[in-house]
Amino acid sequence: MNYLLGLDIGTSATKTVLFNEHMQVEATASENYPLYQPQNGWAEQNPIDWYNASLHTIQAVLAKSKVAPDAIKGIGLSGQMHGLVMLDSNNAVIRPSIIWCDQRTADECKEITKEIGAKRLIEITANPALTGFTASKILWVRNHEPQNYAKCAHILLPKDYIRFCMTGEYATEVSDASGMQLLDIPKRCWSDEILEKLAIDKKLLAKVYESPDITGYISEKFAKASGLSTKTAVVGGAGDNAAAAIGTGIVKEGRAFTTIGTSGVVFAHTDKPLIDPKGRVHTFCCAVPGCWHVMGVTLAAGLSLKWCRDNIATDFKEKDKDPYVLMNEAAAKVPCGSDKLIYLPYLMGERTPHLDPECRGVFFGLSAIHTKANMIRAIMEGVAYSLSDCYDVLKEMGITVNEMMACGGGGKSPLWRQILSDMFACKVKTLTAEEGPALGVAILAGVGTGIFKDVVSACDELIKVGSVCTPIQAEQMYYKKGHTLYKKLYTQLKDCYHDLANL
Ligand SMILES: Nc1ncnc2c1ncn2[C@@H]1O[C@H](COP(=O)(O)OP(=O)(O)O)[C@@H](O)[C@H]1O
Ligand SMILES: O=C(CO)[C@@H](O)[C@H](O)COP(=O)(O)O
Secondary structure, eight states: OOEEEEEEEOSSEEEEEEEETTOOEEEEEEEEOOOBOSSTTOOEEOHHHHHHHHHHHHHHHHHHHOOOGGGEEEEEEEEOSSOBEEEOTTOOBOSOEEOTTOOTTHHHHHHHHHHHOHHHHHHHHSSOOOTTSHHHHHHHHHHHOHHHHHHOOEEEOHHHHHHHHHHSOOEEEHHHHGGGTOEETTTTEEOHHHHHHTTOOGGGSOEEEOTTSEEEEOOHHHHHHHOOOTTOEEEOOEEHHHHHHHHTTOOSTTOEEEEESSSEEEEEEESSOOOOTTOOSEEEEOSSTTOEEEEEEESSSHHHHHHHHHHTOTTOOBTTBOHHHHHHHHHHTSOTTTTTOEEEOOBTBBOTTTOBTTOOOEEESOOTTOOHHHHHHHHHHHHHHHHHHHHHHHHHTTOOOSEEEEESGGGGOHHHHHHHHHHHTSEEEEESOOOHHHHHHHHHHHHHTTSSSOHHHHHHHHOOEEEEEOOOHHHHHHHHHHHHHHHHHHHHHHHHHHHHHTO
16 A cells, blocks of 8 residues: 655644545644744744654654555645745754744835836736735845845745755745745746846745655655655645645636635635736645636634634633634524624734735624623634635636635634635535645645546545535625625724824
């Protein structure tokens, strides 16, 4: 029997899953790590934490499964997108990674737009300059930490840093490279024009592959540390959302999924690089060679519930029970609409649809009758309203679907899935497998190593639907009205957010 390994280097944890060639799970392991917020709106992580979590979880799945390392034919890497990892000429990490939800680079975004021109930037990178993307983070380090920039010999994305540690290769692939804002999205290669205009040396960047391509093999050094075999190939893999698309079978036009991880995403597959002229959603290369995707991103989706768990619902504790399960139980007892409490999930500013690094979270309508349970349900509803904003932009672009797959940590919640189904007014489905991105990149590893013929046929054969939520009409009507008020709140508060940022 052949085996395939998928690693997902997420924001909250690294999740590693060993599959057999029928994509049945043999063993899983995960390890959490911290998110550092040195200032309001800043977000950093330590790449060494990602490395340690990757190493430990690989060791754990090998020990649990007792699978012979040589039988693992391929490894796929998935990871949080956009994070900047800088290495010096000795391959040492220069500074903590500035990650996807960091908002410090508004000035650098203006600089990028000025150098390249707003229209040309969208023509090449399919997106306007955004604080979340890697290019503005590179410029921020150059502008604010010239001593660190001078030392920089290699620029890598989070999962590609782990690839470097595993194989010694400086490599990336089109889906994750799309989020750097240095890639020519229609042509699927680095843009010399952008690099020249921003004065970024191409030598700093990794080689770009398609997602199923083999990028290298496990090095002697990493084989010794992890117990893996040097015969095991590592394929390109994908950014976490493109990986989740493969893992949920979103590989053809007309299919879409939503995920609630630390961020929240609504993602639709496209055969062409379809662009929102207002830049509210991202157009990136997807992990199916020759195809693209469009996605809207809400920055603090699962992060909002985690913030609530750590700061408000601190007493939701019971022996051997996950606090999130207790929070779900409490929220399920609160009626639809949370007794007129509305939450805006802008803890880290917002991308879709506002592209506003200054906005922040709000509980609106707080009353003396409200309890922590109301606040938990309002958070779930607020995140779902924000995901509905993402879906509305896709609809404006002509993308409609009859059903949506759900995944990510928040997708495990039947209540959250029902709320999404009521707001999207379509069926929301889960899969029998919960592994989303890890499954997606393990499938890519199967394609790259010749176990599967191609990505689309492998997904058609391997992805199986689990449970289905159908919209409840009364709740659908309520949320339609609620969404109008939710949208009005941002419009009314926009100037106040700016005043708050400048206080
Ligand atoms: N049972 C649950 N119910 C609702 N939300 C959950 C549950 N378990 C986890 N979550 C949410 O999922 C998030 C983590 O999702 P995950 O996909 O693992 O994130 P990441 O890929 O960013 O590491 C947590 O922040 C939490 O908000
Ligand atoms: O910034 C984006 C996509 O553009 C995020 O989706 C990150 O890729 C982080 O993902 P999670 O850790 O929430 O899965």
